[in-house]
Amino acid sequence: MSDDPENTLILTLDGGDVVIRLRPDLAPGHVDRIKELTREGFYDGVVFHRVIPGFMAQGGDPTGTGMGGSDKPDLKAEFSAEKHLRGICSMARAQNPNSANSQFFICFDDATFLDRQYTVWGEVVEGMEHVDALPKGEPPRAPGKIVSAKIAADA
Structure with missing residues (x-):
């Protein structure tokens, strides 16, 4: 735990807990x-509606x-030099860089081609195997879901 x-x-998740260290140092607005939303x-x-093996799982x-x-209103981009590597949590967005809202993705593998174009807000520190086990597809036939989301301070 953090x-x-x-x-x-x-x-x-259905398979167990995924613990994510939030990174307000990189993206204070996105972490807030x-x-x-969690609280x-x-x-x-909410389901993971887009799960691409070797790339990422997207939900939210x-x-x-x-x-x-x-x-809530869309967020202003908070791009950083943090690399999109396995376990990194980043915000999904539309074409507009300032269009992130509630959707996010968790990287399965190195996705550094996304660096400085998407806002990194956290990283998985425990339970990545449960993300790996999510049903695959765009969308998956029977998508995995977030059973519950909590901030550890409130748990």
Whole structure:
């Protein structure tokens, strides 16, 4: 577990818990949004609608289609030099760099071609095997879901 419970996100998947260290040092606005949505229960029951082997698992859309988001305003990009490597959590967005809202992805492998174009907000520190085990597809026939999302300080 992380030594900073306020900046530790626990995603409970069907297979078990995924512990993510949040990175407010890289993306304070995005971390605030993730924590706000988590505390509202927004991510509970939301599926991973796009899971591409060797690339990433994407979720955070309440409609499960990849077209939805929260009712909050889109976020201003907070791009950094942090590399998109295995376990990195980053925000999904549309063409506009300032269009991230609630959708995010977790990298399965090196995806450094995304560096400085997507906002990195965290990294998996435990439970990556549960992300690896998510059903694959775009969308998967029976998508894996976030059973619950909690900030460790609230658990």
